Amino acid sequence: MEKKIVARRFEGKVAIVTASTQGIGFGIAQRLALEGASVVVSSRKQKNVDEAVEKLKAKGIHVLGIVCHVSDVQQRKNLINKTIEKYGKIDVIVSNAAVNPVNVPMLQTKESILDKLWETNVKASILLLQDAAPHLQKGSSIIFVSSYGGYHPQPSMAMYGVTKTALLGLTKALAAEMAPNVRVNCIAPGFVPTRFAAFVTANEATEEMKIGRRFEGKVAIVTASTQGIGFSIAERLGLEGAAVVVSSRKQKNVDEAVEKLKNKGIQVLGVVCQVSNAQQRKDLINKTVEKYGKIDVVVSNAAANPTVSLLLETPESVLDKVWEINVKASVLLLQEAAPYLQKGSSVVLISSIMGYHPQIAMAMYGITKTALLGLTKALAKEMAPDTRVNCVAPGLVPTNFAAFLTKDEVLKKTAEESTLLGKLGTPGDMAAAASFLASDDASYITGETLVVAGGAPSRL
Secondary structure (H helix, E strand, O other), rough: OOOOOOOOOOOOOEEEEEOOOOHHHHHHHHHHHOOOEEEEEEEHHHHHHHHHHHHHOOOOOEEEEEEEEOHHHHHHHHHHHHHHHHHHOEEEEEEEOOOOOOOOHHHHHHHHHHHHHHHHHHHHHHHHHHHHHEEEEEEEEEEEEEOHOOOOOOHHHHHHHHHHHHHHHHHHHHHHHHHOOOOEEEEOOOOOOHHOOOOOOOOOOOOOOOOOOOOOOOOEHHHHHOOOOHHHHHHHHOOOOEEEEEEEOOHHHHHHHHHHHHHOOOOOEEEEOOOOHHHHHHHHHHHHHHHHHHHEEEEEEOOOOOOOOOHOOHHHHHHHHHHHHHHHHHHHHHHHHHHHHHHHEEEEEEHHHHOOOOHHHHHHHHHHHHHHHHHHHHHHHHHOOOEEEEEEEEOOOOOOOOOHHHOOOHHHHHHHHHOOOOOOOOOHHHHHHHHHHHHHHHHHOOOOOEOOOOOOOOOO
């Protein structure tokens, strides 16, 4: 796993967050700054800007406050120009500004309101990025803030929901246009009790979160974790404070992984476990509980692909083996682990981009990875609210498991060209995603699959 600074991920970076003097926007600006960024906050009102700047400066944060109504062309330009004058660059833009001036059914909404919603919630994001684009650094990032309402527009907030749906398409379009130098993604929050949502609730909640050692005092089991993606996930969790339990079919691999992790100051227990072996699954859980007394995180990473035969030519025994290891073993392992999972615990299943697009030569493998998408949804319902269940779907990563693909230069080049970022992922990329989903940073996420594939298509 490549070395990363976990706690100060935005050291030396410059981040603009629109509509960021309260609520979600302020929370985002504060978090980026606590992780090292110089942040630029904005609002329509000078009073709100001044109050936000004062709060952030009191926490030792580098901050610039600018009045900006995103639908005002001159104020958008000022936001970009003043940022460049002070910092000389832009690394991150979070487009958070939105309005919902009316709560009436769509067919009763005045044209002027329809226009206002379009202008503020969608068009302003495009125009702001047109101004910002020349100053975005290579490796920079754009985040749109959509809404769960974009997936399920409500009758009384119909046009607001439609604009949030539009941001989902805008994310895809700009990701294609701005790759490979700029990544574009989107978050879709569920209901959050902020002033923006005061018509539903007047309560506003803020939390202090621990940054950098997100797994301090936690115990994490990662299956198939002595090399490749599994090892990187175990390493990342361990570097963030977890006591990790690594496993593999072979004692030699377990011993080597344990030694590597101990050399990095990580608390680690190594257990031999072939996940299709009932007794070894029990041993994995029992030895973990004997040593640590609990389980907080389970990452189910084990998988097999013993054949590259066509599906209709695959022997029944191979069909059974792939299903047993890639799907059934996860269910049986969690049956053993469930009594020891703590309240607030997390399960992360490792699927694959091939779950969305099973390849002819790896069809059964792909099908089992598709099954994990459904398993994630099913377990999320069953284990809520005490345990969250999510999934990571990696793109092609050059590990020993995928060596037959990545060592073929033609296949490798084809795979790279299928991504918007023009490159393959790394085990560290997958570890970052898995650790996020397992952490309290994702405390309001369950039943979801995070595709980490450089923008490769991911629709069933």
